[in-house]
Amino acid sequence: MDQKHSEYKLPDRKQALKRTRDAVESSYDLFEVSSGAAGLGRGKTYYLRTYGCQANVRDGETMAGMLEMMGFSSCENEEEADLLLFNTCAVRKAAEDRVLGEIGSLKTLKKRHPEKKIALCGCMAQEENIVDLLIQKYPQVDLVFGTHNIYRLPELLRRCMQDNERVIEVFSEEGRVVENMPVRRSHPAKGFVNIMYGCNKFCTYCIVPYTRGKERSRRQEDILKEIISLKEEGRKEAVLLGQNVNAYGKDLGMQDGFTDLLCACAETGIERIRFYTSHPRDYSISTIEAMRRYPNIMKSLHLPVQSGSDEILRRMARGYTAGSYMELYDAMKERIPEITFTTDLIVGFPGETDEQFQKTLDLVEHCRFDLAYTFIYSPRSGTPAASMPDDIPFEVKKQRLQILNDKIADSALANNREYLGRTVKVLCEGSSRKKADVYSGYSEENKLVNFTGPEGLENRIVDVKVTGVHSFSLDGEAL
Ligand code: SF4
Known part of the structure; x- marks a missing residue:
């Protein structure tokens, strides 16, 4: 595969600490997609897996929004996807090892389908040792980008997909709020x-x-x-x-x-x-x-x-x-x-x-x-x-x-x-993970409540009588 490396900017920890302690004013910019990247995903699918905290979930939502704006549609399966994105977490080593294991196992998929693109982003991509490892030992990864340049995803993909570049772009400085x-x-x-x-x-x-x-x-x-x-x-x-x-x-x-x-x-x-x-x-x-x-x-x-x-x-x-x-x-x-x-x-x-x-x-x-x-x-x-x-x-x-x-x-x-017999207000999020005929949602007190009730309660705030309790959830019936 004829691939070039693009710029490789690593975070410098001492500088990060110094910059953070200096007073800085946020600066702002507006997102736009270049005309070259706009229709890049038409007829193509993406598979996005997000690990870690809610900030990562929210970043994943932004990436999905950008990809769909570019014409990609989502799919649930790595085999089907034209683009695979791993939005990673660096808080614990075990989570990193899991991601590296999963990316490692994609080597054969990439061999069978070299046209598929594999991207790694999120917090792991901001770590110098991880980026070094990816460059040296994971040739199946086509694109690495960090948490500070998510807004550049369309352009990075354009280079990766149209120019067949191996793109590694990690900014050590945070820059703008986009x-x-x-x-x-x-x-x-x-x-x-x-x-x-x-x-x-x-x-x-x-x-x-x-x-x-x-x-x-x-x-x-x-x-x-x-x-x-x-x-x-x-x-x-x-x-x-x-x-x-x-x-x-x-x-x-x-x-x-x-x-x-x-x-x-x-x-x-x-x-x-x-x-x-x-x-x-x-x-x-x-x-x-x-x-x-x-x-x-x-x-x-x-x-x-x-x-x-x-x-x-x-x-x-x-x-x-x-x-x-x-x-x-x-x-x-x-x-x-x-x-x-x-x-x-x-x-x-x-x-x-x-x-x-x-x-x-x-x-x-x-x-x-x-x-x-x-x-x-x-x-x-x-x-x-x-x-x-x-x-x-x-x-x-x-x-x-x-x-x-x-x-x-x-x-x-x-x-x-203390909640047994009480009524709580639950934001119904849909079926519970374990049983399709049981609803699930969170009460105002942030307690997970699994409850029964008539059809059509999704996305509504429902009064639920608590009929059973566990350590980390309540059972109930919609009133
Ligand atoms: S534990 Fe929380 S507060 Fe402390 S450095 Fe990490 S993100 Fe910041």
């Missing part, structure tokens, strides 16, 4: 809305600031326009997304930008608003007040704590203590008694002792989470924590994870028991 990008929403009932990109926190275990860059906020008017269009399309819920939503607007010089934005979003009249992810250090009392004041801001909060040990939190550079986290939790419970909490927790961070792990269990006892995303610490190359001595045997980490998961399941079940 507006007006097409979107193919993956959900009829709700819509993800990016409010900002990147993160300035540099928690010592986390690769996101390197792969997603510095914080850049979208303008409030652009966000509101997107929410109003969701409402006009009949969607009931807007999910505001950012790595640290509480920092929204700081790069635009706003003092309490997130609270202002939240209130403005609530005033659009959309029926439900949620937001992910909050940072305990940046959470303001005014945001709590906004949640209390507006009934369409859902009273559920994902507030990652990561550990209950002050020493581990210090080494993670989280910027708060277990005590200050619990104070925030208590303040919110006092002002909004019905509020529910979910969190993220890491076990086996380098040097975590039994006593420090016990502090995490104590915090979980206090906070009674409805759910927690729990992980064994996964070192990410280039992060400060990766060079800390990882001295805890894997068996111990596994045991801690099990103990923690059991404790969370117990507290979640105890929380859910």
Whole structure:
């Protein structure tokens, strides 16, 4: 195959850190498709697989929107597709290994069908060692692009498909916030809305600031326009997304930008608003007040704590203590008694002792989470924590994870028991994954509810009587 490499720009970690700490103003641009790329996908199919967080899901929706604008139609099968896109996550090594395994297994498909194009994008594409590996060991990959140049997908594809180039384009600098990008929403009932990109926190275990860059906020008017269009399309819920939503607007010089934005979003009249992810250090009392004041801001909060040990939190550079986290939790419970909490927790961070792990269990006892995303610490190359001595045997980490998961399941079940016999308002998202004749959706409190009812409840907010409870879901009947 006659292929050329295009420019190869790698992220420089020291520069990323420096740039992020410098004050920068976001700049904006409008998306457009060049005439050469416009009809490129006519009669062709694409298969898009997205891994990881909701920010990636939203990026996948943008890519799907661009591809369909170019004439591609989606398909569910790698064998059928003319273009295969892997939108990847770099947060844990296991997820990366899985993607590399899947891409590796496509070698034979590519041999049989050299005309198929295979692309890798997302956070893994922002990692220098991964791009090196792809260049050297994965010749079946035709296109690699990063998180900062998604808007260039049509042009990159044009070069890849028309000029038969092997295109590797990864920008180390974030550059502009690009507006007006097409979107193919993956959900009829709700819509993800990016409010900002990147993160300035540099928690010592986390690769996101390197792969997603510095914080850049979208303008409030652009966000509101997107929410109003969701409402006009009949969607009931807007999910505001950012790595640290509480920092929204700081790069635009706003003092309490997130609270202002939240209130403005609530005033659009959309029926439900949620937001992910909050940072305990940046959470303001005014945001709590906004949640209390507006009934369409859902009273559920994902507030990652990561550990209950002050020493581990210090080494993670989280910027708060277990005590200050619990104070925030208590303040919110006092002002909004019905509020529910979910969190993220890491076990086996380098040097975590039994006593420090016990502090995490104590915090979980206090906070009674409805759910927690729990992980064994996964070192990410280039992060400060990766060079800390990882001295805890894997068996111990596994045991801690099990103990923690059991404790969370117990507290979640105890929380859910209080719902037995009550009526909850559920946004019906369609059939449950397990049973086609059972609906599934989320209550205002963000509880997964599986329920029975008459036909035609999809995309509606339904009163459901709770008839059964589990740790992480409720059963019910539509009223
Ligand atoms: S705040 Fe979240 S995204 Fe940002 S560095 Fe910390 S863990 Fe990573």
